[in-house]
Amino acid sequence: xxxxxxxxxxxxxxxxxxxxxxxxxxxxxxxxxxxxxxxxxxxxxxxxxxxxxxxxxxxxxxxxxxxxxxxxxxxxxxxxxxxxxxxxxxxxxxxxxxxxxxxxxxxxxxxxxxxxxxxxxxxxxxxxxxxxxxxxxxxxxxxxxxxxxxxxxxxxxxxxxxxxxxxxxxxxxxxx
Numbered sequence: 059x060x061x062x063x064x065x066x067x068x069x070x071x072x073x074x075x076x077x078x079x080x081x082x083x084x085x086x087x088x089x090x091x092x093x094x095x096x097x098x099x100x101x102x103x104x105x106x107x108x109x110x111x112x113x114x115x116x117x118x119x120x121x122x123x124x125x126x127x128x129x130x131x132x133x134x135x136x137x138x139x140x141x142x143x144x145x146x147x148x149x150x151x152x153x154x155x156x157x158x159x160x161x162x163x164x165x166x167x168x169x170x171x172x173x174x175x176x177x178x179x180x181x182x183x184x185x186x187x188x189x190x191x192x193x194x195x196x197x198x199x200x201x202x203x204x205x206x207x208x209x210x211x212x213x214x215x216x217x218x219x220x221x222x223x224x225x226x227x228x229x230x231x232x233x234x
Contacts, residue, residue, distance in 0.1 A: 063104075075164070077164075077187065078203075081187075081201070081203050082121075082125065082128075082187070082201070083128065084201060084203065084207050085162075085185070085187065085200075085201045086125060086128050086129055086132065086162075087089065087132060087181075087197060088201055088207065088209070089135055089160060089162060089185045089201065090108070090129065090133065090142070090160055091137070092108065092157055092183070092199060092209065092223075093108075093160040093185075093199075094108070094137060094138050094159075094185040095223050095224055095227055096159075096181065096183055096221055096222065097222040097223065097224070098181050098183055098220070098221070098222055098224060099159060099181065100181070101140065104139070105139075105140070105141070106140060107140055107141045107142065107143040108137050108138075108140040108141070108142050108143070108159050108160075109143050109145070109156070109157070109158045109159050109160075110129060110142060110143070110144045110145070110158060110159065110160045110161075110162065111144075111145050111146075111147060111152075111156075111158040111160070111162070111177065112125050112126060112144065112145070112146045112147075112160045112162050112163075112164065113147060113148070113149050113152060113161060113162070113163045113164065113166070113173075113174055113177075113204060114146065114147075114148055114149070114163075114164040114166070115143065115148065115149060115164065115165065115166050115167075115170060116143070116148050116150070118164050118165065119146075119148070122146040122163055122164060123146060125144075125146070125162070125164070126144040126146050129142060130144060131140060131143050137206065143151065145158075149163075149166060149170040149171075149173045149174075150170075150173075152173050152174065152177045153177065154176055154177055157178070157179050157182065158178060158182055159179070159183065160182070160183050160184075160185065161174055161177060161178050161182055161183070161184045161185070162185050162186070162187070163185070163186040163187065163197065164186075165187055165188055166185050166188075168191070168194065168195055171191065171197070172194045172195060174197070177194060179221070180219045180220060181221065182197055182219075183199065183218065183221065184196075184197045184198045184199070184215070185197060185199040185200060185201075186199075186200050187199065187200070188200070189201065189202040189210055192210055192234060193212055193214075193234050194214050196212070196214070196215050196218070197212060197215060198212055198215040198216060198219065199211055199212070200210065208231075208232055209227070209230065209231040209232065210231065210232050210234055211223075211228070211231045211232070211233050211234070212234060213233045213234065216233075
């Protein structure tokens with residue numbers, strides 16, 4: 059009986075840490091393009107890299123590496139004329155020494171997600187996998203799958219960070 063309960067508990071833990079591959083691929087396809095739409099995005103020169111940080115829990119290292127590979131392959135290492143640089147770091151190793159254009163957080167607890175705000179600048183676009191946590195922790199973007207992908211934008215984070223997107227994006231997004 060103990061073996062059955064242990065097996066059940068481990069399968070539930072494994073299930074909760076899993077990711078929907080279609081949703082993950084959709085988010086990785088759209089979020090960098092959306093981040094590039096930010097009107098105040100700054101590059102030191104025309105060929106400066108577009109820097110993406112993927113933040114993850116320690117047990118999600120494989121998922122973060124997979125996300126990095128997907129991004130580099132999907133965009134052929136280049137987004138709108140800028141080379142893509144993808145960094146993966148666990149939440150516990152985040153620091154503010156490097157600035158990023160986009161920070162994408164994988165599944166995490168609220169306390170881990172709060173660590174992201176110490177990394178980005180006010181113009182950093184922040185996004186997270188888990189759309190249900192978008193309004194609670196100051197992240198700017200997420201994408202949820204309904205009949206089609208729904209872009210979710212946190213209105214409070216948009217105002218506080220003075221992020222500016224084109225009106226056409228705001229019209230098709232769901233502002234929460």
